[in-house]
Amino acid sequence: MKLSKHAKHERCQQRAVPSIIFDLAVFADEVRASGHGQRLHFSRESLKLMRAEGVSKKDICMIEKKKHLRLVAKEGRVITAMYAYQGKKRIQHYEH
Numbered sequence: 001m002k003l004s005k006h007a008k009h010e011r012c013q014q015r016a017v018p019s020i021i022f023d024l025a026v027f028a029d030e031v032r033a034s035g036h037g038q039r040l041h042f043s044r045e046s047l048k049l050m051r052a053e054g055v056s057k058k059d060i061c062m063i064e065k066k067k068h069l070r071l072v073a074k075e076g077r078v079i080t081a082m083y084a085y086q087g088k089k090r091i092q093h094y095e096h
Contacts, residue, residue, distance in 0.1 A: 001025040002077045011081045017069065020059055022078060024050065025071060037074030041084075042067070 001022045003012070011017070027050050028040040042063050050060055068083045 001071075001073065004077055004079045007078045007080050015069075015081055015083065017066070017081045018062060021063065021066065021069065021071070021081075024055065024059065024063065025073070025078070027053070027055075028071070037072050037079060040071040040073055041069065 003022060012019075024042075025040060027046045028042055047060060047064065050063075070082050070084045071078050072080045072082070
């Protein structure tokens, strides 16, 4: 999958996203509509498909470690990358 300049030079470097992620994005079978395009992530099913297609164990393990990574794509090009964490509560600060 191709990368926009924004995704390549800013977001991926800031978020330590390995370049192999974009080559394997074709296996991301979970696609959800986003306000700016499609949000992609790797599900268990996509990991199984990668194993069946002969993707190396090293690459699959790396993707499993990046399970919270989300790619936003539009017109076949990744425009940004982010990490989505669920279940975190907002910390409230109280003045005494």
